[in-house]
Amino acid sequence: MKLNERAENYEPVEFKNIADFDKIPVDMETYQKEVIYVEGEEPKLEDFVKLKDDKEVEYEVKVPKRVLAQLKAHLEKNPTIKNFSVAKTGEGKKTDYTVIPLTE
Numbered sequence: 618m619k620l621n622e623r624a625e626n627y628e629p630v631e632f633k634n635i636a637d638f639d640k641i642p643v644d645m646e647t648y649q650k651e652v653i654y655v656e657g658e659e660p661k662l663e664d665f666v667k668l669k670d671d672k673e674v675e676y677e678v679k680v681p682k683r684v685l686a687q688l689k690a691h692l693e694k695n696p697t698i699k700n701f702s703v704a705k706t707g708e709g710k711k712t713d714y715t716v717i718p719l720t721e
Contacts, residue, residue, distance in 0.1 A: 687714070701718050
C-alpha cells in the first residue's frame with residue numbers, strides 16, 4: 618500500500634493507562650509479555666491485564682511494578698480488599714502511581 622493510501626485509512630490506536638479505569642478487581646488474571654523499550658536492548662518482562670471501559674471496549678493495560686508493590690502492601694494490611702483504583706501523577710520517567718483501595 619502506498620503511503621498516501623495508508624494515511625487516508627489511518628485511524629489512531631487508543632492506549633489506556635491503568636489510572637484511566639475507575640475500578641480494578643484485585644483477583645483479575647494477569648499475564649506477562651516481553652516489551653522492548655529501547656531498540657537494541659533486551660526486552661523486559663512486564664505484567665498486563667485486560668480491562669474494559671464504560672463502553673465495554675477491552676484494552677490491554679500494563680500494570681506498573683510500583684502498582685504491584687503498593688497493592689501488595691495494602692493486601693498485607695487488609696486481605697479483604699476486592700477492588701482498587703490508581704491515581705497517576707507526572708509523565709514519562711517521572712510518572713508516579715498511587716494505589717487507592719476501594720471500599721465497595
